[in-house]
Amino acid sequence: MALLFIDADMPELPEVEVTRLSFADRIASATISDIRVGKPLRWPLGIAPKTLIGRQVLGVRRRGKYLLMDLNKGLILWHLGMSGSLSFSADGLITNELPQAHDHFDLFTTQGLLRLNDPRRFGAVVYTDSEASVMAQKLLGRLGVEPLGDEFDLNNFHKNLKQRSTAIKNVLLAGDIVVGVGNIYASEALFLAGIRPTVRSNRISRARAEKLRSAIVSVLTRAVIKGGSTLRDFSNADGQTGYFQLEANVYDRAGQPCNKCSGLIKRIVQGQRATYFCARCQKP
DNA sequence: CACGGATCCTGATGGC
DNA sequence: TGCCATCAGGATCCGT
Structure with missing residues (x-):
């Protein structure tokens, strides 16, 4: 399968949503098989990467400019910062796609590789046990209403x-x-x-x-x-x-x-x- | 609490 | 060509 690359070189809400649409269906129900962490991003992952191996991806939601990846236990928050972009490659499942200079986070799954490229590293990948956790609330707690939802009245x-x-x-x-x-x-x-x-x-x-x-x-x-x-x-x-x-x-x-x-x-x-x-x- | 400024980091661009 | 300054899509943190 061809590599699907979304140039989110301008990650505002539409770009984040289109990024989500580009891989959410294809990664749903996959099992995490490995994680590679590159240079530090804005915040640490918040858990030993190996701990996540074996967990299942249930789906990917969006809140503001965050992507919320629900797992069968806990969730992963993704943020693209100013210069981040995500690519999902089914080929990455098998082949060794060598990380390039600014590839700073790889999520290997049974259905493909989700890779974060972020030159300026203002982006983040953060694990949390629940949306109600202190860290999740620090990131999501003060967000305003969704502009494309009914609550924007x-x-x-x-x-x-x-x-x-x-x-x-x-x-x-x-x-x-x-x-x-x-x-x-x-x-x-x-x-x-x-x-x-x-x-x-x-x-x-x-x-x-x-x-x-x-x-x-x-x-x-x-x-x-x-x-x-x-x-x-x-x-x-x-x-x-x-x-x-x-x-x-x-x-x-x-x-x-x-x-x-x-x-x-x-x-x-x-x-x-x-x-x-x-x-x-x-x-x- | 609201506000304005500094800040994290790398790359592209333009002036000299 | 090199060097330096400036600017760039975000959003948190801190002092006032």
Whole structure:
């Protein structure tokens, strides 16, 4: 079987979800046969690797940008950080696929090899006995609602926005109101909503909050769909790498004309992260 | 508790 | 070509 490689060189929620879709079915019900640990990641695994040999993978869920791999005992949390990507190879079951320079975690199973490549090593692979454990709660406990779930409703969203006085762009990125909106999609969603990224969160009207809510849902949904279709192309094509980023309206387009009004896209820095916006289309 | 800044690490890029 | 500074998709931690 061909190697399926997802270029998650931009792991925001859509990329993490598409990564999950790429291997969840194929690894389900597999038994862990070995583990190889490379250079240290953000946190230690939290258990002696050999202890996990023989455990069964029940499935893979997503929470925010975390992947939760349920085992018949305990679970493994995966995070791609800023530069991580996962590949699942059924060939890796038999052949010795030598780890490359930035392959820092291998999970060998009876159905294939799941490998984490992460040059910057901000990613993590963490074992925990239960989702209620101290470590799991430290990582997952403060996450906001899922943007693509029913719980992302206007009443709560607007109420939460009113509690914060900092710039809306930073509030979105913080992930404690709604998860999964990274630096790219924060700029894109604010453009679609017509909201200046510098607007203070607590000064956003209910009507504008609804525009923002629906823009977030729209941009993330479209990215997942686009990623899914790219995924199907991948599984037919051998060794092709690629990118499934939606065409950006503002992200990384400083100095270029706005797609709506032809005004020039601006770049500013907020919380040490780049923000892009159209000063004409996005109102203060 | 909310906020802003520093921080982990490696690689790509651009100026000189 | 080399050297150096800057920047990059995340999110935690810490001081205020």
